[in-house]
Amino acid sequence: xxxxxxxxWLDPTVLLNGLGPYMxxxxxxxxxxxxxxxxxxxxPGDSLLFxxxxxxxxxxxxxxxxxxCALLTICAFIGNVAGYYIGAKxxxxxxxxxxxxxxxxxxxxxTQEFFDKYGARAIVLARFVPIVRTxxxxxxxxxxxxxxxxFTYSAxxxxxxxxxxxxxxxxxxxxTFIRENLEITLIAIVLLSVVPIIIEVIKARKEKKALLETxxxxxxxxMEAQVQDDSTQIIPRVER
Numbered sequence: 001x002x003x004x005x006x007x008x009w010l011d012p013t014v015l016l017n018g019l020g021p022y023m024x025x026x027x028x029x030x031x032x033x034x035x036x037x038x039x040x041x042x043x044p045g046d047s048l049l050f051x052x053x054x055x056x057x058x059x060x061x062x063x064x065x066x067x068x069c070a071l072l073t074i075c076a077f078i079g080n081v082a083g084y085y086i087g088a089k090x091x092x093x094x095x096x097x098x099x100x101x102x103x104x105x106x107x108x109x110x111t112q113e114f115f116d117k118y119g120a121r122a123i124v125l126a127r128f129v130p131i132v133r134t135x136x137x138x139x140x141x142x143x144x145x146x147x148x149x150x151f152t153y154s155a156x157x158x159x160x161x162x163x164x165x166x167x168x169x170x171x172x173x174x175x176t177f178i179r180e181n182l183e184i185t186l187i188a189i190v191l192l193s194v195v196p197i198i199i200e201v202i203k204a205r206k207e208k209k210a211l212l213e214t215x216x217x218x219x220x221x222x223m224e225a226q227v228q229d230d231s232t233q234i235i236p237r238v239e240r
Contacts, residue, residue, distance in 0.1 A: 012044055012051040016060075024063055027052055028075045031162060034134055035079025038086065045133070049162060053169020054178075065170050069163040076162040080123075080137045080154040087141025123153035127161035 019026035027048065034043040049072065055061040056068055118125055126136040140150050172178045 012047045015044075015048065016051060016055060023055070024061055024068065024071070028071055031072055032075040032079040032082075035076045035158075036082035036086070036134075036137060037079070038083070038134060038138060044130075045161075046128070046130070046165060049165035050169035050172075053166040053171075054173035056166070057170045057173035065167070069166050072162040072166060073158045076127075076158040077151075077155055080158070081151065083134070083137025084141040084145075084147070084150060084154075087138030088144065089141075121153065123150060124157035124160065127157040133161075 015030075016023050016027065030043055030048060031045060033039070034045045052061060052068065052072070053065075056063065056065050061068060122136060123140065126133045137154075
């Protein structure tokens with residue numbers, strides 16, 4: 001049991017080592033499942049990709065970095081495509097069961113709120129948010145998001161997430177401190193993965209504040225104009 005990452009079988013190092021000679025194949029299937037199959041929401045995608053980069057640097061995965069990145073990006077993209085059509089076909093029935101222990105309504109609500117707030121770019125941002133990255137693909141299908149737009153953003157997100165984190169792990173894996181403090185590094189990776197979301201939230205709050213201030217100024221101007229009109233209005237004389 002690791003302190004930060006849960007049970008041993010979810011520890012990315014233990015999980016990948018347990019796959020033995022099928023490590024890369026198993027990793028590709030895990031990435032596909034987390035990005036497309038709704039039951040894959042619990043899988044540690046971020047830390048797995050980073051650890052895969054470490055393993056490539058150490059020679060544990062005896063495959064060129066470019067090929068590993070290409071395969072993982074393709075699996076992430078195909079997973080999103082599968083998730084989209086699962087959502088389009090079976091989503092409404094799955095998400096309408098409040099008693100479900102796997103497809104909890106809170107997950108759906110969280111994902112729907114995220115999707116409504118950020119629109120198409122949510123597909124890219126969601127790659128870096130556990131649980132959301134799994135369910136948002138299905139929600140895009142349920143909402144009948146334009147397939148062309150969805151697949152375009154999915155491809156961009158796949159490259160940024162799958163290839164980006166693997167390359168990061170590859171180069172940082174050559175640093176002695178990183179290798180000797182892997183668990184702390186993985187915690188940092190998970191925390192850093194939500195930085196884009198934090199930036200978006202701050203940006204959205206600033207925009208909302210600016211909008212409210214603009215509306216308040218407009219209302220003030222209208223009221224001042226009304227008061228001025230009232231004060232200059234000629235009151236007709238009433239003859240007795």
